[in-house]
Amino acid sequence: MNQIEPSAEELIAAIVASAAKQPLLDAAFELWRWRYRLDSIERRPSAEEVRVNRTLAPEQFRAKYRYDRDHAHDGRMFDYVKRAHPRASDDAIRQAIITAVKFEDATFEHFNWNGDFWDCVVRAVARAAAQYPDFLETTYRDARNNVAYYYK
Template identity: 80%
Template sequence: MKQTGLSPEDQIAEFIASAAKQPLLDAAFELWRWRYRLDSIEGRPTAEEVRINRTLTPEQISAKYRWDRDHAHEGPMFGYLKRAHPRADDAAIRQAIITAVKFEDATFTHFSWDGDFWACVVRAVARAAAQYPDFLETTYRDARNNVAYYYK
């Protein structure tokens, strides 16, 4: 996505327009993948949140990470997905976000570094896809790239 030179609103609109072209579930995963960039554009975390986060113990950081993922459907992601799919039912939007987060978690859970790196990535996403079969093939491709990026 080309982001340079655009206002924050226009940058977010590009992400949302891209997600709007996909079915709800796939749009949820796409937006979830871009959450850190979207947060950055929106000014999250704030300087105060960064200050507080730096004081957290590893256990507290882990708990915060789990809470953020468990409640992703209650935060900004809901608004992004609602903008991408304005006619979708709120419950369906929440469920799509929950499923997208769980799918991403499954891709990481199934990753095992035992052989060729790319083969490990492909195997991890294939196992997650077996659990979550309702995504488009392009989403599984994006999930493979996502896993490869985080485990590089």
């Protein structure tokens, strides 16, 4: 039986709809976690973007990466969160994105390979949660899974 693949718009709408079920801050974190998937669904990089990215020195790549994170609230991420929470003010959305990015950064900064892998993950997210206590427990669970995925 031929199964019809959902369109890019349907895939993005499903991710946004999932985030819309959560409070603004948690929705911002969920959408931030999905950023690479959203970007790959929404558009492929142009040949020129690929060429430029391949020629970046490590320092330039880190600077570009940091710039993208530092300005996430001004880019497509703002549009995704606005779709999930259309009644939220623009300032509240921007602040939620900034907080979500900083929370994710904190989870990675607190990670320390010292003992059992999962214990290290749990400890890192617990320390980040102490700095950012306003997320739901399900978001902290997702953050643990996120850290485990990237450090596996």
